[in-house]
Amino acid sequence: MLIKQISVFVENKPGRLCGITKLLKENDIDIRALSIADTKDFGILRLIVNKPDQAVEALKNHDCMVSLTNVVAVGISDKPGGLAAVMDTLYAYNITVEYMYAFISKEADKAYVIFRVDNNDKALEALTEKDFTILTSEQVYDM
Amino acid sequence: MSKYWNEAIECAKPHEMKALQSFRLSQTVRRVYENVPFYRDKMDTAGVKPEDIRSVEDLHKLPFVVKQDLRDTYPYGMFAVPMEQVVRLHASSGTTGKQIVVGYTHNDLDMWADCCARAITAAGGDKTDFMHVSYGYGLFTGGLGIHGGAEKVGMTVIPVSVGNTNRQINIIKDFGSTIICCTPSYALFLAETMQEMGISKDDIKLKAGIFGAEPWTEEMRKEIEDKLGLKAFDIYGLTEIIGPGVAFECEEQTGMHINEDNFIVETINPDTGEVLPEGEQGELVFTCITKEAFPIIRYRTRDIGVLSRNKCSCGRTLVKMLKPRGRSDDMLIIRGVNVFPSQIESVLLSLGNSTPHYQLIVDRVNNTDTLEIKVELTAEMFSDTVKSLEEHERAIKSAVESTLGISAKITLVEPKTLTRFEGKAVRVIDNRKLH
Numbered sequence: 128m129l130i131k132q133i134s135v136f137v138e139n140k141p142g143r144l145c146g147i148t149k150l151l152k153e154n155d156i157d158i159r160a161l162s163i164a165d166t167k168d169f170g171i172l173r174l175i176v177n178k179p180d181q182a183v184e185a186l187k188n189h190d191c192m193v194s195l196t197n198v199v200a201v202g203i204s205d206k207p208g209g210l211a212a213v214m215d216t217l218y219a220y221n222i223t224v225e226y227m228y229a230f231i232s233k234e235a236d237k238a239y240v241i242f243r244v245d246n247n248d249k250a251l252e253a254l255t256e257k258d259f260t261i262l263t264s265e266q267v268y269d270m
Numbered sequence: 271m272s273k274y275w276n277e278a279i280e281c282a283k284p285h286e287m288k289a290l291q292s293f294r295l296s297q298t299v300r301r302v303y304e305n306v307p308f309y310r311d312k313m314d315t316a317g318v319k320p321e322d323i324r325s326v327e328d329l330h331k332l333p334f335v336v337k338q339d340l341r342d343t344y345p346y347g348m349f350a351v352p353m354e355q356v357v358r359l360h361a362s363s364g365t366t367g368k369q370i371v372v373g374y375t376h377n378d379l380d381m382w383a384d385c386c387a388r389a390i391t392a393a394g395g396d397k398t399d400f401m402h403v404s405y406g407y408g409l410f411t412g413g414l415g416i417h418g419g420a421e422k423v424g425m426t427v428i429p430v431s432v433g434n435t436n437r438q439i440n441i442i443k444d445f446g447s448t449i450i451c452c453t454p455s456y457a458l459f460l461a462e463t464m465q466e467m468g469i470s471k472d473d474i475k476l477k478a479g480i481f482g483a484e485p486w487t488e489e490m491r492k493e494i495e496d497k498l499g500l501k502a503f504d505i506y507g508l509t510e511i512i513g514p515g516v517a518f519e520c521e522e523q524t525g526m527h528i529n530e531d532n533f534i535v536e537t538i539n540p541d542t543g544e545v546l547p548e549g550e551q552g553e554l555v556f557t558c559i560t561k562e563a564f565p566i567i568r569y570r571t572r573d574i575g576v577l578s579r580n581k582c583s584c585g586r587t588l589v590k591m592l593k594p595r596g597r598s599d600d601m602l603i604i605r606g607v608n609v610f611p612s613q614i615e616s617v618l619l620s621l622g623n624s625t626p627h628y629q630l631i632v633d634r635v636n637n638t639d640t641l642e643i644k645v646e647l648t649a650e651m652f653s654d655t656v657k658s659l660e661e662h663e664r665a666i667k668s669a670v671e672s673t674l675g676i677s678a679k680i681t682l683v684e685p686k687t688l689t690r691f692e693g694k695a696v697r698v699i700d701n702r703k704l705h
Contacts, residue, residue: 132654
């Protein structure tokens with residue numbers, strides 16, 4: 128089960144992140160997880176939100192450069208070695224990670240990791256086989 | 271409907287045209303000598319008398335006029351008729367200095383409209399067409415100039431002027447505009463906005479566009495034609511000469527026919543002022559031979575172009591000027607290399623996934639010129655990874671380097687953030703303090 132991640136191109140200039148987050152607020156969009164990749168001149172803001180389609184529309188209407196990417200959300204136990212176990216599996220199945228970011232849940236002892244990998248199908252297959260919890264989009268959006 | 275507006279002139283035999291030009295030139299020179307102290311002083315200094323100018327062959331004896339002369343005689347010092355005969359003034363936006371003012375008599379306006387009518391007819395327009403004019407109306411010559419030509423043809427003219435792009439598109443759709451006139455960069459902007467509004471080129475009736483007032487490339491022409499579903503014609507003009515309609519393109523789309531019965535063209539070496547043989551690239555110089563109020567003689571345009579008398583398939587015998595490569599004013603010298611912004615545009619369009627929305631920023635750091643090219647990101651270029659954006663930057667950088675021979679820093683910017691053109695595009699910001 129894949130979930131939709133929104134990527135937004137952000138020029139490095141004052142006020143851009145402020146503008147984008149304000150726009151999400153005005154459209155009543157709740158952010159579930161985020162990360163930002165930064166270079167000298169620009170950044171890419173990656174977001175998991177409760178209403179991805181509405182968020183994309185709102186951003187596009189304000190001339191933001193946006194793309195949607197399918198990513199994998201995995202639930203792991205929040206203890207030493209929890210993430211290592213997942214990485215071990217991905218490595219064993221020869222799956223390349225482009226980037227990843229994690230967030231902890233309201234539930235005790237649970238953490239979640241968002242993976243952007245080179246082959247989603249293979250990743251889902253491998254993680255399912257090793258009994259990792261793959262989150263559905265409903266689970267993530269309604270979190 | 272004839273494919274020519276004025277067949278006798280547009281298809282005249284070369285020797286007849288030359289005779290007409292020679293006669294008109296000698297009359298004009300006599301008139302400016304008598305009525306404009308500026309010309310009399312200049313000719314006296316150069317030792318040339320009006321009777322020395324009997325034919326086109328004698329033109330080279332006359333001194334040049336440059337833009338600074340128009341500033342020095344601002345506002346009315348170059349006018350050749352009393353002001354009560356002047357019925358209209360236009361002015362050029364003084365982006366590089368003080369503005370200049372030009373005047374028109376009734377006859378001048380009529381001649382101008384005739385020139386524009388030829389351009390419109392060559393683009394396939396006639397009185398059944400709806401002419402959508404998105405050039406600015408006002409002191410800028412674009413709007414009212416084309417407007418006069420379109421009315422002369424008897425078209426249904428829609429004088430929209432610039433601005434409010436969404437409204438423009440609704441008008442194109444609802445009023446059934448068939449021909450549009452605007453700057454080429456605005457034409458592309460219209461196409462993009464149309465796409466965003468969910469209107470396709472099949473929803474509109476545009477069949478031709480007459481685009482000018484800024485240099486553009488063949489790649490840009492193709493993109494405009496594809497996106498708007500029309501045939502794109504170039505038109506050339508300068509406020510100092512008359513405005514749009516000095517030269518116009520025919521269906522062959524390989525250069526612009528100059529209205530030689532009104533304007534004599536020469537190409538010169540911009541450094542020495544020496545007249546070049548036709549066919550050699552040089553600075554275009556125009557002489558007005560029918561204008562009454564503002565008959566400028568040997569005006570140096572700073573535009574670089576090439577003339578051609580090769581037989582044109584349209585049947586016109588008027589000399590053709592190949593698309594100016596850019597104004598010599600626009601030419602940048604960066605680390606000793608001549609760079610025209612239009613070359614950068616060609617490079618970007620040749621890569622396929624970028625738009626021609628760019629801006630060049632030139633600076634000088636530690637006595638070395640630096641060039642930064644800002645390029646607006648397109649949906650095709652953007653994905654979620656930094657890696658893919660950096661690959662696009664590298665591709666642009668290496669294409670610029672291999673084409674121009676200079677290295678540039680490429681900066682991708684958000685869509686629609688570069689200074690937008692409802693008039694002319696701001697392509698170059700030169701921060702070097704060279705003067």
